[in-house]
Amino acid sequence: MNEPILLTPGPLTTTLATKQAMLRDWGSWDDTFNALTASVCADLVGIVHGEQTHVCIPLQGSGTFAVEAALGTLVPKGCKVLVPNNGAYCQRIIRILGYLGHEAVELPFGDDQPADPARIGAALLADPAISHVAQVHCETGTGILNPLPKIAQVVAQAGRRLIVDAMSSYGAIPIDLGTMPVDALIAASGKCLEGVPGMGFVIARRSVLIDAAGQSHSLAMDLHDQWTYMQRTGQWRFTPPTHVVAALRCAIDQYLAEGGQPARLARYGENCATLVSNMRRLGFRTFLDDAMQAPIIVTFHAPPDHAYEFVEFYHRVREKGFVLYPGKLTTVDTFRVGCIGAIDVTEIRRATEAIGATLLEMGVQKLG
């Protein structure tokens, strides 16, 4: 099939087994499919140790649908939400809050600076009207890791609620809902769990979800309605993406067999270290300092050489079998390379070789 390796933050390269799990049609009313959904949800809660306090509500659509559903369902009308902003996905949360009619209070950080728990605490102290904080864990726009445990502590100490977009971190970076006060954690099928895209999910605190009846701006994205219906019937309210759910079941099986979160983090960590080290050897500069880099996706400065042009670079690397990802920064010219998916250092080494060969072909010399 001449299928390239995706070095992108989802959709990503999945195993053949995961894709083969889609070679079957499932009835959405059937017991076997209901059992599949229930087992997926149980595992999704377990991965972040939320069994005592949290429930999983799966939702059709991309991760952004689940983020909007969580904010729309769990934040009461007229609330004021603090959004520590260091990237594109923080910005998207602000945009969603605008649609929902919630007041967003932006706390800006540089794209290359982690959200600072002390400044978050100060912002909450300064404005008692802020009821919620919406925090991105790993900002896919740059690959920066925000210090979630400390942020959760500060938010709880201030007596406010915390909603976390864990899209790019869930499953790879440790998250412990048993010790970290979080009302809702949002992620999706096609990220570090290495499923295929098409389904998001929200791990919500049961007590908060129960209180959220009638709050949603949307029927399709009403998590309270989705959950109560599922509790009653075992079924999704509206047609589920059955093949995507089956692929996720298979991907989670492989995730658990690999050793769960620690094993996944170790593999991605190796991928990232190899990528960064090989790219630096070629002369590339990373956008972030190593200390704040999550092993999920790495942003590199575009070479400041007139022979470099991203689209040509992309296509030449793609011809060699690797799909890169464009940058998402408006002020700095960058591109991104993902470390996640069913790949290991072998693919990363081949990819950096392909990138090196492409630089030679294009005559790009000045890299830093």
Next chain:
Amino acid sequence: MNEPILLTPGPLTTTLATKQAMLRDWGSWDDTFNALTASVCADLVGIVHGEQTHVCIPLQGSGTFAVEAALGTLVPKGCKVLVPNNGAYCQRIIRILGYLGHEAVELPFGDDQPADPARIGAALLADPAISHVAQVHCETGTGILNPLPKIAQVVAQAGRRLIVDAMSSYGAIPIDLGTMPVDALIAASGKCLEGVPGMGFVIARRSVLIDAAGQSHSLAMDLHDQWTYMQRTGQWRFTPPTHVVAALRCAIDQYLAEGGQPARLARYGENCATLVSNMRRLGFRTFLDDAMQAPIIVTFHAPPDHAYEFVEFYHRVREKGFVLYPGKLTTVDTFRVGCIGAIDVTEIRRATEAIGATLLEMGVQKLG
């Protein structure tokens, strides 16, 4: 795999080729995937002859997400919407309008009565404040076909706008946007096109869509934003269900090769006629008169025999390889059997044999 045949209105049984199209991972930024999306959208407009006037906006999620997106994006705030109601999916539209804060005017019909164009015309005449009509084409709750061409004519004559939920009819029942005044037609991947579930789409009048900037209640379901972004970049705004899109491309190829809408209608018509005739031979009664029955899904009265119980009936038929569907009527005890999917009269004959054998096993004698 011991996979049963799904006699359900979606998810349904798809061909192996359609499922095998999911054995590849696609980059959502990649030209090859953008081309896939563009070709799918072009075909979806072409199937209903909307090339001159309409555009296709694909949307992540189930069909209901697309229905809500169409109502949320295309109906301006504060509008009054007439909903001819003869079933569960009409009822769902009323529920969505409630979430959106639009005033829904319900025009009730019996579950076994098609929506009457004359009564719709009279309702519009009686209330000039009604700006839109939201009409279900084939009501999946019972399988009834509403007379869309006449309804479209009446709505246009009254100078109102028409939005059509064509979830169960699109691709099988003829729809000609070249002659029928419709602002938006909504359907999904996993119905009569025989793709897998996970994507809806709206075929919207270009001029109406252009005027809809800023109207949506939701970022994720903002069709204007989705369309303008796609026009500019060729990409979906948020992670697309890549495998579902690839499966739909493959399913549409097979649809066109089979002979398009006329061929699909002919096959489903044969399936339906065989189903109804064999079930009547067993003694079952259809809920609808034949004249208003769409060849999509057939509702049968539950046998009024104390030996009959749906869940046992369902499981016994399933053991024989066929998945039935429960009824969706609150006042009458029924069950449903779908005629759609990658099946023909061979499967229908085997299914009705399995149903006949199950009646004998259960000792069900009184059927009508």
